[in-house]
Amino acid sequence: xxRIYQLHTCDNCxxxxxxxxxxxxxxxxxxxxxxxxxxxDLDFMKELAGSYEALFSKRAIKxxxxxxxDKHLSEAEMxxxxxxxxxxxxxxxRIDGNSIFIGKLEA
Numbered sequence: 065x066x067r068i069y070q071l072h073t074c075d076n077c078x079x080x081x082x083x084x085x086x087x088x089x090x091x092x093x094x095x096x097x098x099x100x101x102x103x104x105d106l107d108f109m110k111e112l113a114g115s116y117e118a119l120f121s122k123r124a125i126k127x128x129x130x131x132x133x134d135k136h137l138s139e140a141e142m143x144x145x146x147x148x149x150x151x152x153x154x155x156x157x158r159i160d161g162n163s164i165f166i167g168k169l170e171a
Contacts, residue, residue: 065108066091069101069157076167077156091158096150106146109157112164116142119166121154 068084068091070077084091094101110116120142126149127133137145145152158165 065159065161067094067105067157067159068092069094069096069109069153069155069159071095071097071150071155073097074155080156080158096153096155100150101147101153103147106143109159109164110143112159112162113166115139116146119146119154119157121152121167123154124149124151126151 068077068080070081070093072078072095081093106116106119109119113119116139120137121127122133132145142152154167156165156167158168
């Protein structure tokens with residue numbers, strides 16, 4: 065599986081897509097805002113990453129406005145927040161077979 069989970073308004077995501085412009089046809093590009101994230105895909109990402117915390121964005125505006133920075137979130141809670149709101153997925157996420165790159169621009 066070769067996928068890039070991104071948000072079209074995210075600068076890092078745009079940089080990644082530009083870096084992969086020649087190979088982007090090899091990847092399925094998923095805009096998390098318009099297409100969402102399927103539960104099975106998020107669970108697969110967690111298997112590769114080791115935890116939902118690795119996939120969870122603490123930089124999201126909603127993280128602060130919902131007061132989540134003052135709480136200790138469980139893995140199950142982080143999973144639910146990502147499923148409910150795309151903004152909690154750390155972006156971009158690139159899956160290349162059994163390798164995952166989260167929030168990084170590695171080529």
